[in-house]
Amino acid sequence: EEQRLMMIRSLKCVDHAILGDQEDMFRPIREIDPDIITLGFNQYFDEEKLRTQLAERGIRAEVVRIGAYTGSQFTSSTQIIEEAVRRRGKDEHA
Template sequence: MKTVMAFGSFDGVHPGHHFYLAEAGKRGDSLIVVVARDENIRKFKGKNPINPEHQRVQEVKAAGIADEVLLGNPADIFSIVKERKPDILALGYDQKPSDEEVLRNVSVPGYTPVIVRIKPFKPEMFKSSKLKKQQKHIPQQ
């Protein structure tokens, strides 16, 4: 049985996220989704998430695509990979770090996962950063 692990902030789940998770799930028999912690979003993106981590976890669960949804580790973003040892790591087309850096941080003797990059789904429409900018310009009623 092949296990796939996918990662993201999922701050406002949109069709691009659904596509990413569905494509990741096609790569194996079981899909684990790791939702970034609030503090890691602040650390890596330099801004606060719009929705708190517990809400983002619930939104990913509600999408009904993942077999398991977990919060990442605030101290070590790679620890969950080392603990669970999924066969495949499914990363988004624009996710950092690089494949090489991921492998450097998770590979141990007897374990080296396969990394796949999921192609974008209409990034001109559904990239989270673009959607957030558009929301700022919608008049409040």
Template sequence: MTRRVVAQGTFDLVHPGHVHYLSEAAALGEELHVIVARRQNVTHKEPPVLPDRQRRDVIDALGVVTEAHLGHTEDIFVPIERIDPDVIVLGHDQHHDDDAIREALAARGIDCEVTRATPREKRYEEELLSTGRIVDRILESRGCESDE
């Protein structure tokens, strides 16, 4: 039986932290399905710079990913029901409440493990492992000011 893993996120301006997360998730099974959040559903931080389909296409091109999917516009659990994973791997710093996700999955009759990826440690001082920090660095280097 194929062990199916789901990871999810915004994946705007893909960086080494994303690659670490997806590689770690992929190691937990034979298939890695990645759900890429739609811009309209990103409310916990600045919305992504890149369009939904472009972010999905970039994630889909990574060798560790079996298939990348766009999230549902109204119900984040719809793609999870369709994929039917054995494991959901949350990013180490994602805002999700693990127990609330477990409860929502159980209420929908989805039986799968929920775990968290480990953080990727910086390998050198100037390495950027955050899309927000990358955007800030771009603005800074171009003489613009960040909104933060």
């Protein structure tokens, strides 16, 4: 997970990335106090339930869901890592 986090943090489009809390998923949200929480197309949270849970905890963030990104062949952190490993192997054999 740490390796994935470092890779995500290095992307230009990422402002802030952290690992979630294993015991309380709302802890980092309270610490960051975001205006907007963005759910990816493949994050299986019920948006209304999440809004309710946030409100119950006094967290006033807007919840939005984004669609799948299609502007690149790499649409997941796994694909990006696999490509980086492939390129590194290619460079080492050149």
